[in-house]
Amino acid sequence: MYPLTIGLAIENRELLDQAQACLQGLPFRVIVEHQDVGDLSNFLDRLERMRPDVVLVDISSWREPLEGLVASIRNAVGDPMIIALHIAADADTILASLRAGINEFLYPPLQEPLRKSLEKRSIERSRRSSSTKGAGKSYGFLSAKGGCGATTLACHVAAELGRQNQKVLLMDLDLDAGLVGFITKTKSVYSILDAVNNLHRLDIHYWKALVSNGIPGVEIVASPLALGSKQQLKDEQVRHVLGFARPNYDWTLVDLGRSLSRLAMAALEEIDEACLVTTLEVPALHQSKQIIQTLLDSGYGKHRLKLILNRAPKRLDITPGDLEKMLGVPIYCMVPNDYPELYEAYAEGRMLTRNSELGKHIAKLAVKLGGLEEESGKSKRFALFG
Numbered sequence: 001m002y003p004l005t006i007g008l009a010i011e012n013r014e015l016l017d018q019a020q021a022c023l024q025g026l027p028f029r030v031i032v033e034h035q036d037v038g039d040l041s042n043f044l045d046r047l048e049r050m051r052p053d054v055v056l057v058d059i060s061s062w063r064e065p066l067e068g069l070v071a072s073i074r075n076a077v078g079d080p081m082i083i084a085l086h087i088a089a090d091a092d093t094i095l096a097s098l099r100a101g102i103n104e105f106l107y108p109p110l111q112e113p114l115r116k117s118l119e120k121r122s123i124e125r126s127r128r129s130s131s132t133k134g135a136g137k138s139y140g141f142l143s144a145k146g147g148c149g150a151t152t153l154a155c156h157v158a159a160e161l162g163r164q165n166q167k168v169l170l171m172d173l174d175l176d177a178g179l180v181g182f183i184t185k186t187k188s189v190y191s192i193l194d195a196v197n198n199l200h201r202l203d204i205h206y207w208k209a210l211v212s213n214g215i216p217g218v219e220i221v222a223s224p225l226a227l228g229s230k231q232q233l234k235d236e237q238v239r240h241v242l243g244f245a246r247p248n249y250d251w252t253l254v255d256l257g258r259s260l261s262r263l264a265m266a267a268l269e270e271i272d273e274a275c276l277v278t279t280l281e282v283p284a285l286h287q288s289k290q291i292i293q294t295l296l297d298s299g300y301g302k303h304r305l306k307l308i309l310n311r312a313p314k315r316l317d318i319t320p321g322d323l324e325k326m327l328g329v330p331i332y333c334m335v336p337n338d339y340p341e342l343y344e345a346y347a348e349g350r351m352l353t354r355n356s357e358l359g360k361h362i363a364k365l366a367v368k369l370g371g372l373e374e375e376s377g378k379s380k381r382f383a384l385f386g
């Protein structure tokens with residue numbers, strides 16, 4: 001059975017006793033326990049830090065619209081199962097709960113129905129983790145030279161995979177200019193540095209407290225804010241953290257920053273494939289060639305390298321074949337140039353939408369990387385876009 005984690009806010013004594021009696025007999029762990037449902041912001045803060053799989057909330061004395069409560073919980077945790085508990089089976093409240101998006105509504109006696117709901121969720125989660133496409137696959141995003149778009153692509157690919165119900169980890173290992181937190185609007189106070197400083201107690205509960213969420217389905221580890229953190233990270237510590245984290249996700253995406261740093265090289269040993277993001281600018285192509293050569297020389301298999309041509313103009317002066325000859329690896333995908341769209345999104349404090357042209361192309365890249373859809377039989381030239 002999948003080992004669910006549970007967060008609960010139960011004020012009513014009878015409901016609390018019955019829920020605890022039920023949970024004591026099950027192999028699930030309560031990681032957030034709260035008794036004052038009125039003190040919602042404290043509960044939400046703790047949920048956001050611990051991110052349980054299931055949230056049990058006592059709505060017996062909740063007087064506000066339930067939609068607001070559900071939205072706040074989902075905002076804090078992502079997509080947990082929400083079980084509303086109530087002292088009575090009032091038809092209007094049951095209907096209002098279901099309309100608000102609460103997964104289950106339970107009332108005393110709780111023991112049997114609560115056990116069944118949790119076991120059902122646990123079985124679903126086990127099935128999901130054994131049938132997922134990625135099953136722990138990881139991609140490292142490298143910018144050939146500064147500003148080629150590695151961070152932009154890593155963040156938006158993560159968002160798209162999350163949207164497709166994949167469980168994604170997005171980790172910022174760009175210790176010079178990590179922008180993952182900014183783009184994804186993550187409020188995290190923790191970073192990879194906290195993980196490496198606590199390797200001795202790195203377990204799933206500690207990890208869940210460390211990651212934060214800014215995008216549904218995506219857990220994020222932002223870059224350390226403190227300058228000089230690079231010196232504090234040892235290669236083997238970073239590999240240890242990556243090795244620990246990736247089996248817990250369908251996909252792990254890592255922003256490795258620009259060029260090929262020592263830390264990026266070390267991390268790549270733990271990462272299945274490298275997405276090298278370049279543009280057509282001559283210095284970027286020059287750097288790409290160097291990086292590809294260094295990786296191949298160090299034994300990194302050619303099949304593990306995915307070359308992504310970002311900010312591609314509508315008309316290429318050079319054919320994809322010539323580029324491949326020049327760089328030694330084929331172009332995996334091209335993403336068009338669309339600065340105004342990105343500028344507008346960031347100015348409004350959001351990420352690209354899937355309806356925008358650039359958003360659509362990056363979504364196609366995510367689908368291709370995730371092997372989530374058969375490639376269509378479009379002409380070769382256009383198939384490369386996305």
Ligand SMILES: Nc1ncnc2c1ncn2[C@@H]1O[C@H](COP(=O)(O)OP(=O)(O)OP(=O)(O)O)[C@@H](O)[C@H]1O
Pocket residue numbers: 142143144145146147148149150151152153174177179257258277310311312335336337338339340342343358
């Ligand atoms: N396809 C695109 N079209 C237009 N602008 C883009 C595109 N991709 C990225 N950009 C813009 O290019 C700039 C650099 O992008 P980003 O920060 O993702 O690059 P990077 O490779 O991570 O850079 P760094 O080396 O600083 O980490 C940003 O202003 C971003 O909005």
Ligand SMILES: [Mg+2]
Pocket residue numbers: 143150151152174177179255257258
């Ligand atoms: Mg970057």
